[in-house]
Amino acid sequence: MPTAARASSGYDDLDQILDGLRIGDNVVWEVDSMADYRYFVAPFVARARAEGRPLVYLRFGDHPPLLEEGSGVRQYVLDPREGFEFFASRIHEILTEEGRGVFYVFDCLSDLLSAWTTDYMVGNFFWVTCPYLFELDTVAYFALIRHRHSFSTVERIRKTTQVLISVFNAEERFYVQPRKVWQRYSATMFLPHRKEGERFVPLTNSCEATRLFSSLVRRGTHSDRHLDHWHHLFLQAEKLEREGATAAEKLAMVRHICRHMIGREPRILQLAERYLSLADLLRIKARAIGTGFIGGKAVGMLLANRILLADDAFDWQKVLEPHDSFYVGSNVYYSYIVHNGWWKLFMRQKNNAEYFRAGAELQGCMLEGSFPEPIRDSFRRMLEYYGQYPIIVRSSSLLEDGFGNAFAGKYDSFFCANQGSPEERLEQFEQAVRRIYASAMSTEALAYRLQRGLEQRDEQMALLIQRVSGSYHQQFYFPDFAGVGVSYNSFVWDKGMEPEAGMLRLVLGLGTRAVDRVDGDYPCIVALDAPMKRPHKGVADVRKFSQRDVDVLDVEQNDLQTLPLLRLSREAADLPWNLYAVRDHETSDLLRSRTLKKEDVWLLTFERLLTQTDFCALLQRALKTLEQAYDYPVDIEFTGNMDSHQNLQLALVQCRPLQTKGIQTLGPLPQNVADERILFSSEGNFMGGNVAHRLSWIVWVDPDEYARLGLSDKYEVARLVGRINRRIADRQDNKTLLLGPGRWGTSTPALGVPIAFNEISSVTVLGEVAFESEGLMPELSYGSHFFQDLVESEIFYLALYPERRGCHFNRAKLARYDNAFEGMMPASSRFKKVVKVYRVTDAGLYLRSDVVAQRLLCYEE
Numbered sequence: 001m002p003t004a005a006r007a008s009s010g011y012d013d014l015d016q017i018l019d020g021l022r023i024g025d026n027v028v029w030e031v032d033s034m035a036d037y038r039y040f041v042a043p044f045v046a047r048a049r050a051e052g053r054p055l056v057y058l059r060f061g062d063h064p065p066l067l068e069e070g071s072g073v074r075q076y077v078l079d080p081r082e083g084f085e086f087f088a089s090r091i092h093e094i095l096t097e098e099g100r101g102v103f104y105v106f107d108c109l110s111d112l113l114s115a116w117t118t119d120y121m122v123g124n125f126f127w128v129t130c131p132y133l134f135e136l137d138t139v140a141y142f143a144l145i146r147h148r149h150s151f152s153t154v155e156r157i158r159k160t161t162q163v164l165i166s167v168f169n170a171e172e173r174f175y176v177q178p179r180k181v182w183q184r185y186s187a188t189m190f191l192p193h194r195k196e197g198e199r200f201v202p203l204t205n206s207c208e209a210t211r212l213f214s215s216l217v218r219r220g221t222h223s224d225r226h227l228d229h230w231h232h233l234f235l236q237a238e239k240l241e242r243e244g245a246t247a248a249e250k251l252a253m254v255r256h257i258c259r260h261m262i263g264r265e266p267r268i269l270q271l272a273e274r275y276l277s278l279a280d281l282l283r284i285k286a287r288a289i290g291t292g293f294i295g296g297k298a299v300g301m302l303l304a305n306r307i308l309l310a311d312d313a314f315d316w317q318k319v320l321e322p323h324d325s326f327y328v329g330s331n332v333y334y335s336y337i338v339h340n341g342w343w344k345l346f347m348r349q350k351n352n353a354e355y356f357r358a359g360a361e362l363q364g365c366m367l368e369g370s371f372p373e374p375i376r377d378s379f380r381r382m383l384e385y386y387g388q389y390p391i392i393v394r395s396s397s398l399l400e401d402g403f404g405n406a407f408a409g410k411y412d413s414f415f416c417a418n419q420g421s422p423e424e425r426l427e428q429f430e431q432a433v434r435r436i437y438a439s440a441m442s443t444e445a446l447a448y449r450l451q452r453g454l455e456q457r458d459e460q461m462a463l464l465i466q467r468v469s470g471s472y473h474q475q476f477y478f479p480d481f482a483g484v485g486v487s488y489n490s491f492v493w494d495k496g497m498e499p500e501a502g503m504l505r506l507v508l509g510l511g512t513r514a515v516d517r518v519d520g521d522y523p524c525i526v527a528l529d530a531p532m533k534r535p536h537k538g539v540a541d542v543r544k545f546s547q548r549d550v551d552v553l554d555v556e557q558n559d560l561q562t563l564p565l566l567r568l569s570r571e572a573a574d575l576p577w578n579l580y581a582v583r584d585h586e587t588s589d590l591l592r593s594r595t596l597k598k599e600d601v602w603l604l605t606f607e608r609l610l611t612q613t614d615f616c617a618l619l620q621r622a623l624k625t626l627e628q629a630y631d632y633p634v635d636i637e638f639t640g641n642m643d644s645h646q647n648l649q650l651a652l653v654q655c656r657p658l659q660t661k662g663i664q665t666l667g668p669l670p671q672n673v674a675d676e677r678i679l680f681s682s683e684g685n686f687m688g689g690n691v692a693h694r695l696s697w698i699v700w701v702d703p704d705e706y707a708r709l710g711l712s713d714k715y716e717v718a719r720l721v722g723r724i725n726r727r728i729a730d731r732q733d734n735k736t737l738l739l740g741p742g743r744w745g746t747s748t749p750a751l752g753v754p755i756a757f758n759e760i761s762s763v764t765v766l767g768e769v770a771f772e773s774e775g776l777m778p779e780l781s782y783g784s785h786f787f788q789d790l791v792e793s794e795i796f797y798l799a800l801y802p803e804r805r806g807c808h809f810n811r812a813k814l815a816r817y818d819n820a821f822e823g824m825m826p827a828s829s830r831f832k833k834v835v836k837v838y839r840v841t842d843a844g845l846y847l848r849s850d851v852v853a854q855r856l857l858c859y860e861e
Contacts, residue, residue, distance in 0.1 A: 005022060005023050006020045006021065006022060006023070007020070007021040007022070007023060007025070007048070007053075007103070007139045008020065008021060008044075008047045008048075008051075009021055009027075009040065009043065009044055009047075010040075010042070010043025010044045010045075010046055010047040010048075011040075011043055011198075011200075013198065013199045013200045014176070014200055017176075017178065017186075017188075017189060017193060017200055017202075018163065018178060018181055018184065018189070019181070019184040019186065019189075021139055021163070022139075022162070022182075022183075022184075023101075023137045023138075023139065024133075024134045024137055024138070024139075024162065025139050025140075025162040025163050025182075026130045026133055026134065026139075026140050026142065026160075026161045026162050026163065027139070027140065027141050027142065027161070027162070027163040027164075027165065028126075028142045028143070028144060028157055028158075028161045028163065028164045028165070029141065029142065029143045029144070029165055029167055030143075030144045030145075030146050030154070030164065030165070030166045030167065030179075031143055031144070031145060031146065031167045031168075032145070032146055032167070032168055032169055033145070034063045034064075034066075034108060034143070034145075036167045036169070037066070037108065037143040037167075038066060039167075040141070040167070041066050041067070041105055041141060044103075044105070044141060045067065045071070045073065045105065048103045048139075049072050049073075053101070053102075053103045054074075054098070054101065054102045054103065055072065055073040055074065055102070055103050055104075055105070056073065056074050056075075056076065056094070056098055056102055056103070056104050056105075057073045057074070057075045057076070057104075057105045058075075058076055058078065058091065058094070058104060058105070058106045058107060059075055059076065059077045059078070059107055060077070060078045060079065060080050060087070060106075060107050060111070060112070061107030061108050061111035062111045062114060063107065063108060063111060066105060066107065067105065073105070074098075076094055078090055078091070079115075080111075080112050080115035080116065081115045082458060083458030083460070084116055084121050084124070084125065084331070084334055084458070084460075085334065085458045085459070085460065086456075086457075086458045087112075087115075087125070088124075088125055088128060088129065088343075089347060089350050091125075091129055092128075092129075092132065092347045095129075095132055095133065095136060095138075098136075099136065100136050100137050100138075101136075101137050101138065102136070102138050103138060103139050103140070104133065104138055104139070104140035104141065105140075105141045106140060106141060106142045106143075107143075108142075108143040108144070108145060109122055109125070109126065109142055109143065109144055110122075110143070110144055110145040110148045110149065112125065113148065113149075113229045116260075117229060117230050117233060117260040117291070118228055118229060118230040118291040118292065118331060119149050119150045119152075119153035119228045119229050119230070120152075120153065120228060120230075120290075120291060120331060120335065121291070121292070121331050121334065122149065122153060123152075123153040123156040123157060124331075124334055124335060124338045126142070126156070126157050126160055126161070127156060127160050127338055128338055128343040130160045130161055131160070132344070134162070142161075144157070146166075146168070148229070149229070150228045150229075152228075153228070158179065158180055161180065161182075162180075162181075162182040163178070163180060163181055163182065164178070164179045164180040165177065165178050165179065166178075166179055173194050173195070174194070174195040175192045175193060175194050175195070175203075176192070176193050176195070176200055177190070177191070177192040177193065178190055188202040188204065191203055191204065228291070230291045233256075233257070233260075234257075234282065234285050236253070237253050237257060237278060237281065237282055237285075238282060240253055240278065241278050241279055241282060250277075250278045251273070253278055254272075254273055254276065254277070254278050254281060255269075255273055257278075257281050258272045258273060258276070258281070260292075260293075261281065261284065261285070261288075261292070261293060261294060261329075262276075262293070262294070262299055263293055263295075263296065263299060263398060263402070264398070265402045265403060267403055267630075268296075268299060268303075268402060268403070271303050271307075271629065271630065272299065272303065275303055275306040275307055275310060275629070276302070276303070276306060280302075280306065284302070284327060287324075287325065287326045287327060288326070288327045288328075288329055289326060289327065289328045289329065289332065289375065289378040289379065289382060290328055290329035290331050290332035290335070290375060290378070291329045291331045291332075292329035292330035292331030292332070292334075292460065292462065293329065293330040293398050293460055293462055294327040294329060294330075294396060294462050294464070295327075295330060295395075295396025295397050295398060295400060295460070295461070295462030295463070295464065296396060296397060296398065296399065296400035296401035296402050296407075296656070297394055297395065297396035297397075297400055297401050297464050297654060297656075298325070298327050298396045298462065298464040299396075299401075300401045300654055300655040300656045301323070301325070301464065301466075301652065301653060301654055301655060303629075303655065304626055304634075304636065304652050304654075304655035305320060305323065305652055307625060307626055307629045308320060308622060308625060308626070308652070311625050314621065318647075319618060319648065319649065319650055320649075320650055320651070320652065321469055321639075321641070321649045321650060321651040323466065323467070323651065323653075324385075324467055325464060325465060325466045325467075326382050326385075326464075326465040327396075327462065327463070327464060327465070328433070328462055328463035328465065329462055330397075330398060330460030330461060330462040331460075332375055332462075332463075333437060333440075333460055333461040333462070334460070335372060335375070336366075336369060336371060336372075336437060337366075339369070339370070339371070339372050340365070340369040340370065342362060342365055342366075342369075345358055345361060345362050345365065346362060349362055349441070350456065355446065355450065355455065356443060356446060359441040359442075359443070359446050360441070360443070362441045363438045363439075363441035363442060364438075366434055366437045366438035366441065367434050367435065367438050368434075369434060371430060371433075376426070376430075379426060379429060379430065380422065380426060382465065383418070383422065383425050383426060383429060384422070386418060386467060388418055388419055388425075388555075389418060389467055389468070390415060390416065390417050390418050390467075390468040390470075390477050390553045390555070391415075391416050391418055391429075391465055391466065391467055391468060392413060392414070392415050392416070392465070392466050392468055393413060393414050393415075393416060393429065393432040393433060393436060393463060393464075393465050394413040394436075394463065394464040394465070394466065395411035395412060395413055395436050395439065395440075395461060395463065395464075396461075396462045396463055396464040397411060397440065397459055397460060397461045397462065398458065398459055398460040398461075398462070399454060399457065399459050401654070401655075401656035401657075402656070402657070403632070403657045407445075407448065409515070409516065410439075410442075410444055410445040410448050411436060411439045411440060411442075411445060411461070412435055412436050412439035413436065414432040414435060414436065415468065415510070415553055415560050416428050416429055416432055417477070417553045417554065417555055417557075417558045417559055417560070419555050419556075419558040420558060428558075433463065436461065436463060437461055440459070440461050443756075443758070444756060444757065444758060447757075447758035447761070448757075448758070451758070451761055451793070466653060468510075468553065469639040469641065469651040469653070470510075470553075470639065470641065471641065472555070473571060473572035473574060473575065474571050474572065475554055475555055475556040475557075475571075476552040476553065476554055476555075476561075476563070476568070476571060476572065477552065477553040477554075477555055478509040478510050478550070478551070478552040478553060479509065479510065479511075479639035479640060479641050479651075480508070480575065480576070480580070480639075480640055480641045480642055481506060481507065481508050481509070481580060481606070481609070481639070481640045482506075482507055482509065482510060482511030482514055482637070482638065482639040482640070483504050483505050483506040483507060483511060483514045483523070483637070483638060483640075484504065484505045484511070484514045484515055484635065484636070484637055484638075485502060485503070485504050485619055485622070485623055485635070485636045485637075485638060486502055486503050486504075486623070486633065486634070486635050486636075486658050487500075487502045487623035487624060487626065487627040487633045487634045487635075487658065488500060488502065488627075488633035488658060489501060489502055489503035489527060489528075490687045490688065490689060490851070496530065497527050497529060497530055497533070498529050499851070501527060501528045501529030501530075501620065502527075502528045502529075502619070502620055502623045502624075503525065503526060503527050503528060504524075504525070504526040504528065504619060505523040505524070505525060505526075506523055506524040506525075506526055506606055507523045507524070507547055507550075507604075508547060508550050508565070508568075508580060508581075508604055509550035509551050509552050509568075510550075510551040510552060510553070510560075511637055511638075511639060511653075512551045512560075513547065513549075513550075513551055514637075515637065518549075521547055521548050521549055522545045522546055522547060523547060524546070524547065524604060524605065524606050526606070526610060526616070528616055528619060528620045528623075531610040531611065531616050532607065532610065532611065542603065542605065543584065543587075543603060546603055546604050546605070547565065547604045548564065548565055549562050549563065549564055549565065550562070550563050550564075550565055550568050552568070565602060565604065566599075566601060566602075569600065569601075569602050570599075576642055576646070577600075577602055578608060579606075579608045579609050579612075579613075579642070580602075580604060580605075580606050580608075580609055581602035581603055581604045581605060581606075582602070582603050582605050582607060583600055583601065583602060583603070584601045584602065584603040587601045587603075588600060588601040613648060614648070615640070615648060618648070618650065619638075619650075622636070622650075622652070623636065626655060630657060632657045632658070633657070633658040634655055634656065634657060634658050635655070635656050635657070635658040636652060636654060636655045637652075637653050637654035637655075638650055638651060638652050638653060639651045639653060668850070669848050669849075669850050669853070669855050669857050670848075670857070670859070673857070673859050675810075676813070677859050677860045678808065678810060678813075678857065678858070678859045679809075679810055679813055679814060679845065679858040679859065679860075680800055680807075680808060680809040680810065680856075680858045681807070681808045681855070681856060681857045681858070681859075682798065682799075682800055682801075682806065682807045682808075682855075682856040683806035683807070683854055683855060683856075684806070684854045684856075685778075685798065685799040685800070685801065685807075685856075686796070686797060686798040686799070686849055686856050687790075687796075687797045687798075688790070688794075688795070688796035688797055688849070689796075689849070689851060690849055690850060690851055691796050691847065691848065691849050692846065692847075692848045693735050693764055693765065693796070693846065693847045693848075694735065694844070694845070694846055695735050695736070695737050695764075695765075695840050695845045695846070695847060695858075696733075696734045696735050696736065696839070696840065696841045697728050697734060697735075697736040697737070697837065697838065697839060697840065697841075698736070698737045698738075698739060698814065698817065698836075698837075698838040698840055698845075699721065699724055699725075699728075699736060699737070699738045699739070699763075699835070699836070699837050699838075700739045700740070700814060700835070700836040700837075700838065701717065701721070701739070701740035701741060701753055701834060701835055702833065702834055702835075702836065703740075703741035703742075703769060703771035703776060704771075705833045705834040706740070706741055706753070706776075706834055707741070707771070707776070709834065711749055713831075714749035714753070714754065715749060715754060716831070717753060717831060717834055717835060718749075718753050718754045718755040718756075718759065719759070720825065720828050720831060720835055721738070721740075721753065721755055721759060721760065721835065722755060722756070722758075722759030722760070723825070724824070724825065724835070724837060725738075725759055725760055725761070725762050725763060726762070727824065728824070728837070735764040735765075736762070736763045736764055736765070737763070737764065737765040737767060737847065737858075738760055738763045738765065738766050738767065739767040739769055739800075740752065740753050740767070740768065740769065741753070741768075741769055741770075741771045741776040742768065742769075742770075742771065742776030742777055742778065743768060743776075743777070743778060744760065744766060744768060745757060745760075751776065751777075752768070752776060760795075761793055761795075763795060764795065764796065765795065765796045765797075765798065765847055766790065766795050766796070766797050766798075767797075767798045767799070767800060768797075768798075768799045768800070769799075769800045769802065769809070770799070770800065770801045770802065770803065770804075772801075772803055778799035778800075778801075796847070796849070798849075798856060814836075814838065815836075817838035817839065817840050817843065818838065818839045819836050819837060819838055819839075820837045820838070820839050821835060821836055821837040824837055825837075843860055844860050844861045845858065845859070845860055845861075846858070846859060846860075846861055
């Protein structure tokens with residue numbers, strides 16, 4: 001072999017045993033102590049320097065430095081506690097920047113256990129780093145401390161590396177034994193070699209070899225050394241719990257486990273340490289698949305249930321439905337990427353230039369990947385536990401549902417009806433997992449992270465698997481009702497309401513229609529201090545703005561189905577309809593006149609549930625108890641059922657800090673403003689607190705012109721609005737009001753403009769204008785995922801109903817402002833009648849709101 005393709009260990013005798021080191025070799029030393037590793041690092045570095053090789057030392061261990069400053073070696077200091085993704089990504093960046101032909105010394109890999117807790121991720125790190133080092137024609141030294149790692153981790157490293165050498169001390173002698181030397185062989189290469197002076201002499205005598213290995217076996221016999229470091233940690237925790245350790249010892253263990261399983265956000269960790277006991281954490285571990293964090297959604301659900309059960313003033317045990325959730329640890333997500341060979345693509349996605357392009361490619365790959373067989377075995381056991389009860393597989397990323405970053409609706413969750421053979425159920429479940437993992441690379445999720453400065457943060461995707469709360473009604477499975485609750489109601493629509501009382505979005509059946517805007521359908525909006533007051537007036541509005549369809553799980557079709565309310569009332573006659581709905585006699589009579597059939601038609605108002613049970617009091621108590629514990633407003637998701645004794649049972653399935661705007665005082669709104677100075681005014685129908693914005697731009701989508709467009713052109717208008725948003729909107733210097741017909745963000749262009757949230761993310765104010773003759777109606781969607789996006793981005797929301805009392809909109813005045821659309825978007829001039837971009841910088845146009853008085857005013861000062 002040419003000399004240029006070879007390198008030296010610094011020990012000539014060792015080079016002879018190994019037939020030299022090769023360019024591309026990763027050399028792993030399995031040692032008893034760091035002193036043994038140092039013994040081989042020093043001559044390797046000295047020889048490399050003498051040969052003029054570029055040298056890099058990657059410093060991350062807890063042990064003293066292997067090389068001193070000024071030793072002619074470039075040093076990088078890294079903190080593995082930043083997380084696997086950050087650490088592995090940074091190493092990849094360093095290797096890329098350093099280029100080809102560099103020699104490396106890594107700190108001891110065993111020290112990564114104190115940061116990551118699990119062997120498996122140490123193996124993953126080596127599995128993705130070693131091949132890249134090989135590609136770059138490097139020689140790299142690594143170390144493992146013997147008996148600190150599971151057999152499976154050491155075996156993964158052995159399969160990946162080019163050279164693996166065991167170093168051990170026995171009977172006061174020093175030995176090395178090559179265990180793998182890739183593409184090299186000699187008759188004595190893999191024998192143990194005893195150090196004699198400067199030489200390493202092979203043990204060719206069977207008697208000596210037997211005595212040596214017998215000594216090593218006696219010294220290394222540990223019944224649990226095949227276990228991952230993660231499991232060792234929990235064995236220690238079980239011992240503390242079983243043997244009656246002191247409160248201080250248990251708390252120290254709780255804190256340690258929380259930092260490896262619960263999260264990193266300080267306020268969430270404080271809550272966990274306060275409300276989760278060591279026994280609670282052991283129960284979580286018993287239901288965990290894989291290792292790592294269980295994610296924000298799982299943590300929020302667990303904390304909320306424990307906080308309520310800790311309420312000494314109320315017996316929540318009688319009301320709360322117990323949960324039996326499973327948790328797929330965040331390390332499974334990384335293992336899925338590594339197992340399928342996508343790590344290089346994952347690294348490309350971290351590059352700003354390929355952030356979205358590589359993300360889209362990775363998203364496609366994730367939909368087709370396979371899972372490591374040990375993980376599949378755990379999936380099978382979990383599904384066997386649930387039997388054929390429906391489950392929901394929910395995203396639960398590390399950053400999700402925390403303070404400041406809700407990620408509401410950005411990652412997917414999927415119901416599994418969970419029917420069929422075990423193999424079919426496993427495939428259905430695994431496909432749900434693939435789709436959730438892929439959603440982490442969706443354009444919307446990536447744009448959200450980019451907008452909030454999170455694009456380089458360690459974002460690990462864990463999963464929360466829950467049994468669906470509910471019961472069977474014929475072939476359909478669903479809860480009686482479900483909803484979203486918020487402890488602070490920014491959308492008070494009556495002067496007598498208190499924002500602190502909280503609010504609900506309530507639906508019959510699965511909660512999908514409560515958390516998302518659903519085209520043509522409406523949840524029941526409930527202010528908890530005035531549950532029968534509605535944002536709309538009259539029977540016609542009650543009928544118009546009510547829920548018409550219900551989401552259920554169909555166990556015969558093995559899928560999520562949407563049923564018309566009328567059909568469900570026939571299929572689920574055993575449901576207590578009188579509690580949730582009132583008879584719609586007018587529609588019933590109309591139906592009978594057409595079909596000659598007498599049939600009850602129900603209108604969902606939840607009137608008796610809200611007024612004749614303790615439901616509202618329970619929800620308000622839950623919200624206030626959680627708000628007090630979090631010291632912050634909260635947002636919950638829940639389901640509700642009536643048991644066989646007609647007792648209310650609630651399942652709290654999610655809890656997170658509520659992003660909201662308070663009622664800051666900005667002074668009273670001006671009175672007696674002349675009509676010609678008012679662009680619009682409204683009583684109520686806005687959210688976002690008290691504001692006073694001086695506007696620079698108004699982007700207006702004309703309802704009449706929009707209604708005339710064909711379907712493809714309506715989608716093109718949405719993209720056009722997105723381009724305008726990126727060009728002019730700036731919440732600091734160019735405050736922009738975006739006004740348009742019906743619902744922004746709808747998936748049905750006939751009901752509004754089908755934009756994605758990232759296409760309006762820079763506007764200051766978002767306005768929906770009713771155009772009732774064409775069926776273009778706003779939806780006041782407080783509590784939905786869409787609302788969370790608005791509040792997190794500090795976008796003020798308003799809805800205008802020009803045909804109703806209490807609302808005035810001067811469209812003629814709007815048309816008098818300077819329209820800059822054609823000059824700004826000349827390539828889109830065919831839409832000049834549809835989209836207007838009014839420059840109002842010099843008009844002195846202000847938008848002001850008063851939450852208490854429920855007044856909104858946009859006027860020229």
